Amino acid sequence: MIAGPVAQFWSEFRVxxxxxxxxxxxxxxxxxxxVAPWITPQNPYDMAGLRLADARRxxxxxxxxxxxxxxxxxxxxxxxxxxxxxxxxxxxxxIGLSAGIIAFSLGVTLGTFAAYLGGRIEALIMRFxxxxxxxxxxxxxxxxxAVLGQGKWQLVAALVTAQYAYFARTAHGAAATxxxxxxxxxxxxxxxxxxxxxxxxxxxxxxxxxxxxxxVQVANSIALEATLSFLGLGLPVSEPSLGMxxxxxxxxxxxxxxxxxxxxxxxxxxxxxxxxxVGDQVRDQLNPRLRR
Amino acid sequence: MLGFIIQRLLQAVVVMMIISVLVFCGxxxxxxxxxxxxxxDATQQIREExxxxxxxxxxxxxxxxxxxxxxxxxxxxxxxxxxxxxxPLILSRLxxxxxxxxxxxxxxxLVGVPLGMYAGYKPDSLAARAIMGISILxxxxxxxxxxLVLIFIFAVQFGILPAGSRGETRELFGIxxxxxxxxxxxxxxxxxxxxxxxxFAMMVRLARAGTREIMLTDTVKFARAAGESEATILRRHVxxxxxxxxxxxxxxxxxxxxxxxxxxxxxxxxPGVGKLIIDSINTxxxxxxxxxxxxxxxxxxxVNLTIDIVYVALDPRLRxxxxx
Numbered sequence: 001m002i003a004g005p006v007a008q009f010w011s012e013f014r015v016x017x018x019x020x021x022x023x024x025x026x027x028x029x030x031x032x033x034x035v036a037p038w039i040t041p042q043n044p045y046d047m048a049g050l051r052l053a054d055a056r057r058x059x060x061x062x063x064x065x066x067x068x069x070x071x072x073x074x075x076x077x078x079x080x081x082x083x084x085x086x087x088x089x090x091x092x093x094x095i096g097l098s099a100g101i102i103a104f105s106l107g108v109t110l111g112t113f114a115a116y117l118g119g120r121i122e123a124l125i126m127r128f129x130x131x132x133x134x135x136x137x138x139x140x141x142x143x144x145x146a147v148l149g150q151g152k153w154q155l156v157a158a159l160v161t162a163q164y165a166y167f168a169r170t171a172h173g174a175a176a177t178x179x180x181x182x183x184x185x186x187x188x189x190x191x192x193x194x195x196x197x198x199x200x201x202x203x204x205x206x207x208x209x210x211x212x213x214x215x216v217q218v219a220n221s222i223a224l225e226a227t228l229s230f231l232g233l234g235l236p237v238s239e240p241s242l243g244m245x246x247x248x249x250x251x252x253x254x255x256x257x258x259x260x261x262x263x264x265x266x267x268x269x270x271x272x273x274x275x276x277x278v279g280d281q282v283r284d285q286l287n288p289r290l291r292r
Numbered sequence: 293m294l295g296f297i298i299q300r301l302l303q304a305v306v307v308m309m310i311i312s313v314l315v316f317c318g319x320x321x322x323x324x325x326x327x328x329x330x331x332x333d334a335t336q337q338i339r340e341e342x343x344x345x346x347x348x349x350x351x352x353x354x355x356x357x358x359x360x361x362x363x364x365x366x367x368x369x370x371x372x373x374x375x376x377x378x379x380p381l382i383l384s385r386l387x388x389x390x391x392x393x394x395x396x397x398x399x400x401x402l403v404g405v406p407l408g409m410y411a412g413y414k415p416d417s418l419a420a421r422a423i424m425g426i427s428i429l430x431x432x433x434x435x436x437x438x439x440l441v442l443i444f445i446f447a448v449q450f451g452i453l454p455a456g457s458r459g460e461t462r463e464l465f466g467i468x469x470x471x472x473x474x475x476x477x478x479x480x481x482x483x484x485x486x487x488x489x490x491x492f493a494m495m496v497r498l499a500r501a502g503t504r505e506i507m508l509t510d511t512v513k514f515a516r517a518a519g520e521s522e523a524t525i526l527r528r529h530v531x532x533x534x535x536x537x538x539x540x541x542x543x544x545x546x547x548x549x550x551x552x553x554x555x556x557x558x559x560x561x562x563p564g565v566g567k568l569i570i571d572s573i574n575t576x577x578x579x580x581x582x583x584x585x586x587x588x589x590x591x592x593x594x595v596n597l598t599i600d601i602v603y604v605a606l607d608p609r610l611r612x613x614x615x616x
Contacts, residue, residue: 085520131307134592136551143585146573147318169500223434229553230436250559253444254455262444265437273432280428 012285019281022274029271033089040083041068045239054078056252059259075248081259084245085267091241092268095152096222099159103221104214107167112206114168115175116198118233126172129165137162141224145233155234159221170213174206178249208286219272226268227255242268300600304593312363315582316356359582367585378583381566387463389564390555393549395484400491408499409526409534415504423496432494435552439486439559441507447483454479456561485561487553491545498541502534543599547592574583 037043044050052061054070055078072081079167114125132140144158179202180185187197228234228240229243240248242264249260350358362369368378408427411420447455456479506512507530515525554566561567565584572580 027554105407131310134596135589136548138554139551139585139588142569142573143318143581216302219432223432227436228432231555232574243434243436246440250440251441254448256448257445261437261440265434265440268437269429273428274436276428276432277566280370 008284013281016061016281017029019278021155022277022281025274026278028091029267030093033086033093036083036090040080040086042066042083043081044069044079044084044087050078056257056260058257072263073257075245075260076252079283080247081263082127084240085242088240088242088245088264089267089271091152091235092222092225092237092271094160095156095241096218097227099156099163099221099225100214100218102156102163103160103212103217104167107164107169108143108166108171108203108206108210111168111173112169112175112198112203115172115179116194116202120263121174128170129172132165138224141228142231142233144227149235150234152235152239155225155228158228159224161223162224163217166213167210168218169210171206174209175202178202178205190253200236212279212286213281215275215282219279221276222268222275225260296600297603300597304597307593308590312360312586313356314590315585316359317352351439352490361476361614363586368586370581371580373576373577373580377510378579379561381580382583383586385563385565385568388552388562389566390552391485392480392483392554392564393546393557394561395485395540396487397491397549399484400488400539404492404495405499405531405534405538408496409503409530411496412500412503413507413522413526413530415500418455420500423498427493427496433489434485435555436559438489439483439556442486442558443484453482455482460493483562485554486560487549488554489581490552491549494541494545495538498538499534502537504534506530543595547595548590550577550591551588 013023020076026054032039042050049065051065052075054061054065055076057063057070057074059071059073059081061073061196062068063070068080070080070082072085074080077195082211084195108130110125114122140157141162143156144161146155148154184201188194192200220234225234225241226246229241230247232247236241237244246261246268248263249257249264251263361368368382370376371378371381372379407423411423414420443455446453455520487521488512503526511529511533512525515529520528550565553562553564554570556562557564558570569584571577572584
């Protein structure tokens with residue numbers, strides 16, 4: 001039977017049950033967060049809809065005012081924690097994905113073209129990348145988030161700056177290997193424009209390691225965003241992401257009201273751990289050294 | 293060898309200069325510090341005086357040159373908020389961060405390496421799977437959330453460990469340390485555990501991968517043929533061979549742990565450098581931010597330089613290449 005690369009990939013992926021479950025969880029979380037406005041009992045960003053009398057209620061509390069059952073309790077402003085988690089997931093995924101995609105494009109462009117150009121420019125770019133990688137990403141993001149101020153795109157910019165270097169180095173390593181191969185020389189000897197050769201011939205062969213880095217980095221940027229928001233350097237308070245929900249619940253945690261912090265945290269961990277598990281399996285499948 | 297070291301030193305100096313420009317420009321793009329420093333209803337005269345005192349009336353390049361000039365003399369300027377020189381301020385907070393980081397990294401290594409070696413020695417056993425499961429959790433769970441859970445379990449629910457501050461300290465060489473008192477250890481335990489979990493996960497993975505690889509080599513076959521016990525083989529051969537990457541990562545990670553201490557110190561109100569930097573970011577205390585970033589950069593470059601030189605000293609192949 002002749003199978004396409006995707007079908008073949010899937011048939012290998014399917015063998016690892018844990019990874020399949022993890023993939024299903026990621027997909028479920030993404031879908032749930034996408035349809036959040038239609039399935040949540042409450043819009044957590046609509047301050048007018050919140051009742052302060054319903055604040056800090058434990059899980060399972062049924063509000064006599066709104067008739068909503070708060071399965072995971074309510075927070076300090078009477079926000080339904082379950083609704084806030086689903087909306088927060090939306091924000092976290094949106095930011096993690098945007099940062100991942102932009103960092104991917106930027107880093108891969110820089111890395112492949114450095115490898116293609118070679119010489120001094122390559123040395124200069126890669127030296128800079130190495131320099132940046134020797135600096136902890138969290139510090140970089142922290143300072144940038146502080147410098148750029150609060151806001152969704154400022155946060156994405158901080159995350160991208162902290163992460164594009166990983167893509168650049170991986171892309172450079174892979175592209176430099178491909179660059180020296182005969183098929184690239186052959187393609188370059190045809191009238192094809194160099195950038196076409198880079199895009200159509202070099203880049204597709206660099207994808208396997210890049211896909212692995214991409215899964216890890218999306219998980220990382222979700223975690224980083226949560227950390228920054230927790231430290232008060234992320235999003236504005238009007239649109240709480242998971243990190244901010246956890247931060248808001250911190251003060252109540254000390255008086256035993258665990259649900260405000262703990263449940264958003266569990267949602268965050270399930271998402272990150274699932275992405276990492278999928279990433280682990282993808283890495284094992286794409287790693288030529290582990291292939292039999 | 294000497295030529296190589298000099299070349300590397302020069303490179304490090306150039307890198308340090310580039311970083312100083314980036315840090316200076318980056319940090320000085322934040323808001324207007326004058327608004328933070330003096331009340332909005334201060335007279336124009338007071339405003340201008342404050343601007344002059346802090347040198348904020350000079351053009352940016354002049355401010356930078358002054359900054360570098362003072363830096364070379366070890367003067368990092370005065371904190372806008374505390375009004376005291378920055379360097380002593382940071383140095384006074386450093387012992388708290390250092391002891392927290394050291395306890396976390398050493399603890400993670402001492403527990404993580406043996407467990408990782410076991411997981412690599414018997415990769416299919418139930419215990420090995422459990423160890424790897426914990427290490428995946430250690431990678432996935434954000435540090436700050438683990439901190440919250442630790443506080444909730446140990447401080448709130450059971451009330452057996454304190455949730456913040458350094459506790460009792462004792463002086464040694466004129467510096468106060470928490471590790472010298474029993475009460476200090478109680479306060480240190482939770483933040484150190486929090487900071488150690490990520491490093492622990494990493495050490496487990498490193499040790500496991502190394503052990504799996506080395507168990508298949510001829511070294512181990514010969515040792516077995518010579519009748520050595522499995523424990524001796526693990527201790528005498530495997531541990532020594534995996535020690536090289538582990539020591540490297542230990543050195544590199546020590547730096548990034550210092551950086552991650554920012555999060556842990558904030559949660560546990562541990563009065564270290566990380567807490568200081570978060571506070572100074574929130575109050576836009578530029579001299580403190582700049583000094584902290586410069587010190588971290590200096591530290592990282594120093595570590596990288598040392599690793600490069602040690603490698604060349606240890607590996608004959610690199611020594612030949614460096615000589616040519």
